[in-house]
């Protein structure tokens with residue numbers, strides 16, 4: 055007699071650091087933000103130093119996450135609000151994020167990927183993720199690769215390829231550029247940024263984010279040295295100057311005044 059074998063498929067799991075239920079700075083409107091665990095960059099100014107470890111944090115399923123989110127649905131839905139996958143680096147868990155975003159779309163919830171663009175490769179998993187991503191917020195940390203390697207610990211080659219891929223698929227994108235004194239605030243760096251993004255029609259917004267050291271205590275808690283100790287946020291004139299350089303390429307950048 056044939057034996058009936060029933061197999062149950064394990065649900066895909068993500069590894070998250072934490073979530074924030076009423077985020078207002080990571081995408082349009084009010085957002086439910088999941089900070090995923092793990093990052094392959096090593097930014098000197100990282101304000102989420104505690105998210106780097108790929109094995110830390112806790113595992114979660116899409117169903118568990120959706121149960122949490124649905125209770126906030128009425129708050130996050132208006133004004134283009136929704137969910138944001140942040141980190142750490144959410145793209146390292148692209149398969150899980152795609153499954154989660156798909157579930158959000160089934161509930162009519164807007165999805166945003168906040169990423170450093172450091173995808174291992176542009177493969178089917180990334181394409182599946184992009185199919186269910188409404189908006190990408192992409193950090194361009196430094197176009198000069200020599201400086202990028204010192205600032206973020208890795209080459210920017212994959213990041214720039216990812217930016218070009220977003221252009222190719224015409225994905226709605228916001229660019230974020232952190233203005234770090236001594237690292238990204240010089241004219242040459244701003245010109246490189248302007249040249250790189252000037253023809254990208256998919257970019258609908260460029261934000262200049264002044265460096266701050268609010269996350270420095272997390273480095274100390276881990277027992278790690280915060281090497282930008284003593285670096286002050288850039289003055290308003292620096293942001294004005296970078297904004298003007300970008301404008302000369304037809305790129306309208308904004309920053310909070």
Ligand code: SF4
Pocket residue numbers: 093094095096097099100101102103105141142143170206
């Ligand atoms: S990409 Fe983000 S999380 Fe990763 S090291 Fe840089 S600032 Fe930190």
